[in-house]
Amino acid sequence: MHSLVYRSAANESFTIPEIYGMLSNAKDYNAEHGITGCLLYHNSQFLQLLEGEEGEVLKLFQKITMDKRHHDILLIESEYSNTRLFGEWSMAFHDYGQNGLSANLKLNQIDAFLKQSDAFNRKSAPVLKFFSAVKDILFSN
Numbered sequence: 001m002h003s004l005v006y007r008s009a010a011n012e013s014f015t016i017p018e019i020y021g022m023l024s025n026a027k028d029y030n031a032e033h034g035i036t037g038c039l040l041y042h043n044s045q046f047l048q049l050l051e052g053e054e055g056e057v058l059k060l061f062q063k064i065t066m067d068k069r070h071h072d073i074l075l076i077e078s079e080y081s082n083t084r085l086f087g088e089w090s091m092a093f094h095d096y097g098q099n100g101l102s103a104n105l106k107l108n109q110i111d112a113f114l115k116q117s118d119a120f121n122r123k124s125a126p127v128l129k130f131f132s133a134v135k136d137i138l139f140s141n
């Protein structure tokens with residue numbers, strides 16, 4: 001099992017309705033290729049976790065890096081993982097909206113979202129890196 005996390009910045013023209021459109025195709029592709037994970041969105045920043053068989057994850061990430069709808073792609077982790085955090089989700093999505101939510105509310109939202117995953121019960125290195133990256137995108141501006 002391979003786990004890959006990256007962040008990126010959405011192009012201005014990539015609006016929420018278009019993101020939902022992209023996700024509907026993505027979920028079909030992911031389900032067919034045994035890929036699970038989540039995509040978080042805040043202030044035009046994406047954070048995505050992809051998990052699955054190594055070859056499949058790397059092939060998809062290659063396609064995603066070629067996608068012109070986002071830029072400044074930064075790979076945060078790509079490593080072996082012994083378990084899926086979002087085994088039930090072909091691609092869970094959460095939109096944190098723009099700035100304006102209080103820090104507390106953002107943290108509550110992270111909790112509520114991640115409680116649906118196995119991430120809460122694990123303290124492995126990939127999980128901790130993932131949590132720290134979630135906080136980075138929520139509190140970086």
Ligand SMILES: Cc1cc2nc3c(=O)[nH]c(=O)nc-3n(C[C@H](O)[C@H](O)[C@H](O)COP(=O)(O)O)c2cc1C
Nearest residue numbers: 022025026027029030046048063064067069070091
């Ligand atoms: C932020 C972001 C996340 C994406 N996540 C996925 C995904 O999880 N699965 C997927 O199939 N495509 C995803 N895509 C879309 C891919 O970049 C690409 O458009 C899609 O795989 C179709 O590629 P193809 O036309 O080369 O076959 C994502 C795109 C962006 C911008």
